Each structure stands twice: as structure tokens, then as C-alpha cells.
Amino acid sequence: MNHILQEILNDQRFPEGSAWQRRVFSNKDMIVEEGQAGGSLFYIESGCLRVSGNIELESKKNIQPGIWELEQGEIFGEIALYQSQFRTASVCAISDVTLVEINGEKLSIYLDDNPQRGYLFYKGLFEILIGRLDRANHRVSDLFAWGLKVHGIKEHL
Template identity: 50%
Template sequence: MSNILHEIIVDPDFEEGLAWRRFPFYEQQLIVKEGEIGQSLFLVEEGSLRVSGYIAIDEKRIQSGFCDLNPGDIFGEICLLEFLPRIATVTALTGGHAIEVNGRMLNAYFEKNPEPGYKFYKQLFAIFIERINRANQRVENLLAWGLKAHGIDQHLL
């Protein structure tokens, strides 16, 4: 994904400061917060970030890490096409740099430049498939653990 995004941001028609911006982040800095409205995606250029969210257990909510992001990873793509609440919190584990891409400007660019748009969404689709597969594996592992922890597995075929 980082290759196609870098091709787009070096295009003079995709103006820095308007369509995208590069910014530094520092250890423990909050990059996006779950629930806030956004319409941009981010590309990690340098450093590490943690994606986390709140999980309800009975009447309590605990914050849990979902995954870590490293150079070349993207996040925030759920808010790319329209203003939506962020579905997770992203916090810097180390210092680094990221690129924030304005979703509205990116889609306007793709209207005029469909070939990079096709490449971008093709790669984004592949990322979604990978993430869904990882999430499914986690759910299966948690289900197996829960069944064993409660002794239910011995009653299954």
C-alpha cells in the first residue's frame, strides 16, 4: 500500500498541505481516538503504533490492544469515504512520522486519475481480506479457549 500512496503524494495534482500532510509523532502520543469523527487515512512511515479499543466485560470496560502498526501499515481507512466515527484508538509506541491523507481529496483525485485509484482500492481490498482472516483466527482461538476454560469442549463431537 505504501508504494501506491507514495506515487500519489508525489503527484503535483495531489497537493501537500491540502490533500495530505506529513507529521511527526512522539512516544505515547494519541493519534486518533475511538469515537471521534474522521475522514482520513494514515500511512506509518517510521515508528510503531498500537491500535486498541474498549471491550465490555459484564458492566466493566477494559482497553485492549488489537494490533501494532509499523512502517508501511495504514489505518483509518474506515473513515476514507465519508465522515464516520473512528472504530479504534491509535497511540504511538515510539516516535516516528506518518502521512495523513484527506479522504475527500483522495477520492476527487481518483475521479480524475482512475488508474491509481484502481491500484489503491485493489491493495486496500487485499489488506481487508488479510485483516478479516486474522480476526477470524483470533475469534476461533478465543472460542476454543473459552470452551476449554469452561469444560464445554468435552461435550462436543
């Protein structure tokens, strides 16, 4: 994914300033917040980020556990690639970070106009999403097994 994304960012038909911009954040800066409207995709040039979600407990208390961490070369915000969407998680810097924020609508138009790069981009994105789905499935299985053990349900199966 990194190679094709670099090709796109270096293409003069996809200009910095209108199609994308470089942004710098400090440790503990909030990049995006869950529920916030967004229309951009982010590429991490350097640094580390934590992705977290908001969970409401029975007592109306909220916690925001970390879901996973993202590092240099990874992307996030792909849900807003085609249209403005509400962010499904919060992302916070856990080091100094340099990001490339890519306008989702302009990237979509560029990829339609450049089908070979579009194919390679979406192939890479598909591989990333499959990896994330696999990690999420393992976490759900682990949490389910933990819940069975904690509540003694396993003995009754």
C-alpha cells in the same frame, strides 16, 4: 500499496498542505480515539502504533486491550475514506512516529480523476483488508477455542 501511495503523494495534483500533511508523534501519544469523528486515512512513514478497542465488562469496568500493532508502510483509518465516520478503534504511538494524514474526501476525488491509480490503490487496499479479516477470523477462532476449554464445554460437544 506503498508504491502507488508514494506516486499519489508525489503528484503535484495532490498537494501537500491541502490534500495531505506529515505529522510527527512521540511514544505514547494518542493518534485517534475510538468514537471520535474522522475523515482521514493515515500512512505510517516510520515508527510503530498499537490499535486497541474499548470493551465494557459486566461490572461496568472498561478495558482497552491491544488488537494488533501497525508498522512502517502500513495504513489505518480507511473506514473514513469516503465520508467522515466515527473511529472504530483507538491508535496510540508505541515509538516515535511519522505519519502522513491524507484527507479522505480529496483522495477519493483524486482517485476518481485518476482511474488507473485508483484501481491500483483499491486493489492494494482490498489486499490489506483481506489480510486483516483473515487475522481477525483466526483470533476469533482462537478465543472461541480458549473459551470452550476454560469453561469445560468442549467435553460436552
